[in-house]
Structures are given as C-alpha cells and as structure tokens.
Amino acid sequence: MTTIPTPDLRALIGGETVIAFVPRHTVDEGDELELDAGGPRQPEEVKAAYVRWNADPPPPGPWTGIVVALVPSAVLDAEAGSPRHVLDHVPDGDIAVLRVYGPDGPVLSDEAFAARRKSVEGAIEG
Numbered sequence: 001m002t003t004i005p006t007p008d009l010r011a012l013i014g015g016e017t018v019i020a021f022v023p024r025h026t027v028d029e030g031d032e033l034e035l036d037a038g039g040p041r042q043p044e045e046v047k048a049a050y051v052r053w054n055a056d057p058p059p060p061g062p063w064t065g066i067v068v069a070l071v072p073s074a075v076l077d078a079e080a081g082s083p084r085h086v087l088d089h090v091p092d093g094d095i096a097v098l099r100v101y102g103p104d105g106p107v108l109s110d111e112a113f114a115a116r117r118k119s120v121e122g123a124i125e126g
Helices: 006-013 048-054 078-084 110-122
Strands: 002-004 019-022 032-037 063-072 094-102
Touching: 002 006, 006 019, 006 032, 006 048, 006 063, 006 094, 063 110, 078 110, 094 110
Parallel strands: 002 032
Antiparallel strands: 019 094, 032 063, 063 094
C-alpha cells in the first residue's frame, strides 16, 4: 500500500495530474502501487485552488498506480512544473509518473495520459 496525501490522491484519481511526489528510492519504474489516502496536507503546502480537497476523502477505490517514469524532483523546473501538481512548491524526493486505474479502468484515456505525461516531461530540466 502506498499512502498519498489526500489532495494529491484526489488530483491523481481525477486526472488533474499524473505525478506523485515520493521519498527517494522507494519505488521503481514498473512498480504497481495500491494507492491509499494518507490524510490532509498543511493548507500552506497546497495551492489555494486545491485546499478544499484536504477536507473530503477521495471516492472509494480501489486505486492503482503503475509507475511509468521516475525522476528526482530536483529536475522539475519550478515555474514550468508548477501547473503539473497541486503543491505550492516542489518537495525533495522523486517524481513518480503514474498511470492510475480505478474500479472502472484507467482514469485517463490513452491520449489524455500521453498528453499529461508529455507535459510533465517538458517541464523537466535537462
């Protein structure tokens, strides 16, 4: 079971984002993660538009994420990467690009997932 803060998980299962911030070296590409809500974040950690997601638990799952890419969070350009996640900063650790599946299949269509993944890759410095 991989615990993701509630607003981050709501963004993933809602198709708002395809990334999760995880501690360094805790997941690998190809890993299948059972996702669970870990509770709220501090309101100052979350962009104002997403603070409301702290209060409500995500819809019931099960929710699964397949790690399709993994990079250190330090390579995400702070400005270009900002629209790709719900936080007001980029935390230390790794960025796991997740293909998320719910009770009815993938959260995003193949085309929508590919577009969001490409957007994240475009915000990576290097």
